[in-house]
Amino acid sequence: MICFSLYSAARATTQVYRRLLAPWSLTYPQYLVLAVLWTEGDQTIGSLGEAMQLDSGTLSPLVRRLERDGLVTKTRDADDERVVRVRLTDAGTALRAEIAPIHKKVAEIAGVGDLQHRELIAELREITARLHES
Structure with missing residues (x-):
């Protein structure tokens, strides 16, 4: 699910x-x-x-x-x-300067590269928008 x-x-x-x-x-x-x-x-x-x-x-x-x-x-x-x-x-x-780069560390831990990162964000934003519209 x-x-x-x-x-x-x-x-x-x-x-x-x-x-x-x-x-x-x-x-x-x-x-x-x-x-x-x-x-x-x-x-x-x-x-x-x-x-x-x-x-x-x-x-x-x-x-x-x-x-x-x-x-x-x-x-x-x-x-x-x-x-x-x-x-x-x-x-x-x-x-x-100290903690903003943490999001890159999380992406690294998750195994999400730069291109996949942008695609994943776009897809999640679309899902969020559609769910809010319903």
């Missing part, structure tokens, strides 16, 4: 990330928040939630822990106090 294979692959991926991120005391979801900020820049909680496909109730504790650890800051938008903006601190930006 496709569902079991996707579930198993996701769990195995999470376990590898957990092991590789342990030296920095980061969880896989925290790493994903940082990755979005590294690639997309400052985000609102709403746009970050969209990128990660998480609701604010799940995302807010992740961001709070990253803020506590000095990797991000949260500020209220000057034009709309209901909007919370998240941005990297200098420490969060500096961490990129």
Whole structure:
């Protein structure tokens, strides 16, 4: 069944990330928040939630822990106090050089080369989009 294979692959991926991120005391979801900020820049909680496909109730504790650890800051938008903006601190930006390449290590462990990597990502995005449309 496709569902079991996707579930198993996701769990195995999470376990590898957990092991590789342990030296920095980061969880896989925290790493994903940082990755979005590294690639997309400052985000609102709403746009970050969209990128990660998480609701604010799940995302807010992740961001709070990253803020506590000095990797991000949260500020209220000057034009709309209901909007919370998240941005990297200098420490969060500096961490990129150390841990951003972990995704390449995971691909290597999984035996996924560069071409296969791009094809796999495209296929998974298509599957995700079709499932969201249903």
